[in-house]
Amino acid sequence: MQGPVRIQLADFSHDEEIRALQAGSKRIGGIATFLGCARDFSEGREVSEISFDAYEPMAVAEMQKLRKEAIERFGLIDARIVHRLGVVRAGDSIVFIATGAEHRAPALLACQWIIDQLKERVPIWKKEITPQGDCWVTPHP
Amino acid sequence: MQGPVRIQLADFSHDEEIRALQAGSKRIGGIATFLGCARDFSEGREVSEISFDAYEPMAVAEMQKLRKEAIERFGLIDARIVHRLGVVRAGDSIVFIATGAEHRAPALLACQWIIDQLKERVPIWKKEITPQGDCWVTPHP
Amino acid sequence: MITVLFFGPVAERVGASRLELEYQSGMRLQDVQAHLQPRYPEAFALVTLAAVNGEQVRDRSLPLADNCEVVFMSKFSGG
Amino acid sequence: MITVLFFGPVAERVGASRLELEYQSGMRLQDVQAHLQPRYPEAFALVTLAAVNGEQVRDRSLPLADNCEVVFMSKFSGG
Numbered sequence: 021m022q023g024p025v026r027i028q029l030a031d032f033s034h035d036e037e038i039r040a041l042q043a044g045s046k047r048i049g050g051i052a053t054f055l056g057c058a059r060d061f062s063e064g065r066e067v068s069e070i071s072f073d074a075y076e077p078m079a080v081a082e083m084q085k086l087r088k089e090a091i092e093r094f095g096l097i098d099a100r101i102v103h104r105l106g107v108v109r110a111g112d113s114i115v116f117i118a119t120g121a122e123h124r125a126p127a128l129l130a131c132q133w134i135i136d137q138l139k140e141r142v143p144i145w146k147k148e149i150t151p152q153g154d155c156w157v158t159p160h161p
Numbered sequence: 162m163q164g165p166v167r168i169q170l171a172d173f174s175h176d177e178e179i180r181a182l183q184a185g186s187k188r189i190g191g192i193a194t195f196l197g198c199a200r201d202f203s204e205g206r207e208v209s210e211i212s213f214d215a216y217e218p219m220a221v222a223e224m225q226k227l228r229k230e231a232i233e234r235f236g237l238i239d240a241r242i243v244h245r246l247g248v249v250r251a252g253d254s255i256v257f258i259a260t261g262a263e264h265r266a267p268a269l270l271a272c273q274w275i276i277d278q279l280k281e282r283v284p285i286w287k288k289e290i291t292p293q294g295d296c297w298v299t300p301h302p
Numbered sequence: 303m304i305t306v307l308f309f310g311p312v313a314e315r316v317g318a319s320r321l322e323l324e325y326q327s328g329m330r331l332q333d334v335q336a337h338l339q340p341r342y343p344e345a346f347a348l349v350t351l352a353a354v355n356g357e358q359v360r361d362r363s364l365p366l367a368d369n370c371e372v373v374f375m376s377k378f379s380g381g
Numbered sequence: 382m383i384t385v386l387f388f389g390p391v392a393e394r395v396g397a398s399r400l401e402l403e404y405q406s407g408m409r410l411q412d413v414q415a416h417l418q419p420r421y422p423e424a425f426a427l428v429t430l431a432a433v434n435g436e437q438v439r440d441r442s443l444p445l446a447d448n449c450e451v452v453f454m455s456k457f458s459g460g
Contacts (some may be wrong), residue, residue, distance in 0.1 A: 034175035038196065046201040046251040052272070053194045054265060055179065056460050060187040072459065073389040075452055078435040079459075103459060110187040115460045124195060128273045131193070135265055135460060143432075143452075144459025145389025156390035157458040197381050213380065214310040216373055219356040220380075244380060256381045276381060284353075284373075285380025286310025297311035298379040 024100040025083045027076055027144075031113055032102050041120045045097045050124035052131035054117045060110035065155075067148045070114070071107045075143040079103070082142045086134055094130035096121050101134065103144060114146075165240065166224045168217055168285075170247040172254055178241055182261045186238045191265035193272035195258045201251035206296075208289045211255070212248045216284040220244070223283045227275055235271035237262050242275065244285060255287075304334060304366060307373045308345065315345035325368040332362040334372055348376035383413060383445060386452045387424065394424035404447040411441040413451055427455035 021040050034053070042048055058070045083101045090099050102116040117134045121127040139159070146157045162181050175194070183189055199211045224242045231240050243257045258275045262268040280300070287298045306321045313319040323334060331352060339346040352359050353373040354366065366372070385400045392398040402413060410431060418425040431438050432452040433445065445451070 034179055034194075038175055042198070042252055048198060048252075049200045051194075051196040051198065053175075053192075053196075054269060055192040055194075056265065057183070057189060057192065059190045059263065073392070074459070075386065075388050075432070075435075075454070078432060078452075081435060111183055111189075122200065124197065124273075124276055128195060128269070128276075132265075132269045135269075139457065139460040141457070142459050143388065143454055143457055145455070146458045147389070156393065156455075158390075159456050159458045214313070215380070216307065216309050216353070216356075216375070219353060219373075222356060280378065280381040282378070283380050284309065284375055284378055286376070287379045288310070297314065297376075299311075300377050300379045 024098065025080060025087055026102045027074060027080055027083070027105055028102065029104065029106040031104070032116060034116070037100055037102065037116060037118055041098050041100055041118050047122055048097050048120040049122050050127040051118060051120045052124070052127040054131050054135045055113055056115040056135070058108045058110050058112045058114055062148055065148065065150050065152065067110065067150050069107050069109050069149040071147045071149060072105045073145045073147070074105055079142050079144055083138070086137055086141065090119065090130045090134050094119070094121065094126040094133070096126060096130055099130065099134065101138070103142070165242070166221060166228055167243045168215060168221055168224070168246055169243065170245065172245070173243050173257060175257070178243065178257060178259055182239050182241055182259050186261070188263055189238050189261040190263050191268040192259060192261045193265070193268040195272050195276050196254055197256040197276070199249045199251050199253050199255055203289055206289065206291050206293065208251065208291050210248050210250050210290040212288045212290060213246045214286045214288070215246055220283050220285055224279065227278055227282065231260065231271045231275050235260070235262065235267040235274070237267060237271055240271065240275065242279070244283070303369060304329070305371045306334065306338065307371060309373070310376060312345050312348050312374060312376050315348065316342045325366070329366045330362070331359060331364045331366060331372065334366070335362060335374070338374070346374065349374045350377050351375045382448060383408070384450045385413065385417065386450060388452070389455060391424050391427050391453060391455050394427065395421045404445070408445045409441070410438060410443045410445060410451065413445070414441060414453070417453070425453065428453045429456050430454040
């Protein structure tokens with residue numbers, strides 16, 4: 021079984037991630053997940069591919085911190101965070117978060133918190149590749 | 162591909178449900194899911210199995226209404242709701258909700274809204290089977 | 303004929319998941335309840351909702367048609 | 382020697398993802414920035430964050446050790 025926090029080129033399986041989350045405890049009553057995926061349009065531009073660059077050691081360390089903080093803050097039983105690198109196409113998976121708790125409310129809240137924090141805190145950058153040229157994405161303030 | 166709203170005895174695959182959700186549109190940027198699963202403990206009692214009873218035609222109709230309302234209310238691109246019947250064991254899946262939107266916030270909010278509404282509005286009843294005997298679950302007021 | 307269905311804890315206390323009652327002209331939902339409640343008081347102690355033909359009904363004075371399906375339900379606990 | 386790393390849009394504007402600078406005793410983070418910023422003004426126009434040895438650093442007067450790794454980063458856009 022793969023670790024709970026990863027940055028990887030390969031795609032991943034939801035079923036495997038959920039199974040891995042459940043493997044540690046039979047007390048999980050609710051699992052929330054968030055999947056960020058590549059769209060074929062972004063702010064009016066047609067996007068054919070998205071490529072990612074990351075400061076990998078810091079990104080992984082920050083994702084590990086995020087997982088630990090979320091487990092403590094929301095009383096989770098477990099959580100997993102996977103982010104892809106390389107090039108992805110429209111419809112492909114980019115980021116996956118899964119949170120497991122005894123009840124549904126903390127799982128859902130934690131999932132939202134982790135994706136919001138990840139976007140703020142994890143050193144990864146995305147470039148949209150369009151028929152008109154490439155463009156590094158500038159996050160809204 | 163199976164329909165977006167189902168009550169079924171069989172387990173289901175997360176990967177297949179996500180693929181089905183994505184099949185309709187390449188504009189989905191965020192997918193939230195909630196999975197309710199059977200725990201081995203509930204309010205201090207050891208639970209070996211959970212069995213479900215449903216008023217099926219009304220339950221399916223209500224889940225279809227819920228899906229439609231969620232799509233309109235949160236501007237979703239699509240949503241899926243699956244609930245299992247029969248007998249499940251600790252760790253098994255009970256209910257699955259997936260919501261897809263252009264951005265993450267509506268997907269996450271809608272997922273939470275649907276599971277909260279489902280528990281209020283869909284005529285399904287669960288019985289916990291424990292070594293001490295069976296017990297129909299009474300929801301908290 | 304009116305079909306009355308029970309599910310979950312209500313069915314368990316009634317000891318059946320389905321009963322049939324003779325239809326009588328002018329029959330209302332409250333008449334069906336008044337007929338059954340004294341026979342199954344423990345089951346009806348759990349009943350918080352009723353449905354006719356799959357639609358939730360709040361007004362117990364609703365007139366019933368012949369061959370309709372009535373359900374008396376306890377609070378849901380799915381999910 | 383100090384290793385300076387760039388990623389994403391900053392690396393694109395610098396035209397490199399890695400530079401090496403001679404370490405000088407007493408060197409601070411702000412000295413590295415002062416050395417590079419005039420050479421790569423367009424890249425540094427994007428820089429909002431710096432890290433030393435993988436830890437985010439807000440105080441640009443942080444003293445640097447020999448063989449440390451410095452990164453100048455633009456706002457993140459992952460997820």
